[in-house]
Amino acid sequence: MNNFIENCRERFEKVNSVLCLGLDPVIEKFPIKNDGIEKTIVGYFTELISNFHGKILAVKPNMAFYEQYGIEGYSALKKVVELAANYGLPVILDAKRGDIGNTSLAYARACFDELKADAVTLSPYLGEDSLSPFFGYKDKGFFVLDRTSNKGSSDFQLLKTENGGYLYSHVTEKIVEWNKKYSEGIGAVAGATHIEEFGNIAGTFSENGFLPILIPGVGTQGGDLGSVVSKLKNMNYPLYKIFINSSSKIIFAHNEHGDMKYIDAVEYEINKMQL
């Protein structure tokens, strides 16, 4: 079995949670600060992970939020990945990378050899040979953008194709094909805000061995945990292959709950995301 999937299976048995915690630093919004950018980011996330790792299946740092802080941000990202690993938390690096052949291999090295991530998000626009260098890391996880949660996602993902499908449904089929060809760690990013199309993707995946699905858009973007999970349970989807991401709603919870201590506000929101 694929290493990433296996680790998630074991972890799910321990924590009984599908929560993927998005670790996306915007330090102006942090409740506690240290000297300098790196220490501020690592300090706050250490607080969160040391307190709540028992309620989390995986973490997902999005590279953009680290890159915006330059070298200090990059250095913080490396430490956040180490921190998560120390608590046995699989790290899904939200990178949305994809480039031609040897360039994708360089990105794969950056994500897996340098940053030591366990899984990565990928963008499909350039096609199979832009992603296969990533898939060569057979023990890792891969979430290919399929039907995303943002408004503009309809611009191309919902283009109707000649044969009656949509662009996103072609991507779904390709993901299934790649999963069989390269690694069972390959799955999709499918937003919870489009519940019908989400159901189509999960339906196709359920007929092909239950591919992993990363689900953003629960929480801030309006998706609903209960309806997503019950849909998946009806398909007998193994929940250790499901990663329901929530980021700002949790890590900046104190901004919505001014009456609570920040750590209690975070716990309150984390509890809402439990099964």
Place this chain on the structure above:
Amino acid sequence: MNNFIENCRERFEKVNSVLCLGLDPVIEKFPIKNDGIEKTIVGYFTELISNFHGKILAVKPNMAFYEQYGIEGYSALKKVVELAANYGLPVILDAKRGDIGNTSLAYARACFDELKADAVTLSPYLGEDSLSPFFGYKDKGFFVLDRTSNKGSSDFQLLKTENGGYLYSHVTEKIVEWNKKYSEGIGAVAGATHIEEFGNIAGTFSENGFLPILIPGVGTQGGDLGSVVSKLKNMNYPLYKIFINSSSKIIFAHNEHGDMKYIDAVEYEINKMQL
């Protein structure tokens, strides 16, 4: 006029070249080495730029090749951008980024505020609202992936849509729309290996005020400079909006010309890319 385009126009008048030099470090292939990764990268590229800036329109570092070297690579990238700026060379950061709203804004900050690039490549899969935070930097250049030069690009880019077009032709139309709506710095990445589809894109752009085009795939990937340039001249395309990229063919020229000094091998290949 858009600042990036204006700078390129002035530079083109000076150097009469459409060569965009890809600065993509693979240090095992470098002819000269220094102590450490950062000094090796910056040292060799300083050599190339100080010698040949007069024959180059712009440079294009691809982030993947720097990210694979971790913090040292990131630091080298920052210095390579500064180096190019010191010689008046516009820097197109090949990042292929694209994410949802505030995440894209963080990437835009990383590219423009932190790394000080003049232009960036973007991936369209997530739609307009994933790119508009970049377009808010009105004086920058933007090259959206459209029809790329790699083999697998056909997987999705050539999907036929209901109305008789292709995915890439819809992207072309959207790019034109965004160019009118946000900034005249917005254009496309269109590979020279697919000369017919390249002609379609350039044709559409020529009817809409000549949008900038970044053209990879000349050199190593087999595209032909002469046929691309003559096609564009027939459309009266302003050549300062054309960026014909060549990377490994030039920067690793010594590996193909073992009989020459490395700097002469580079010059030989650069000369082949002149108008």
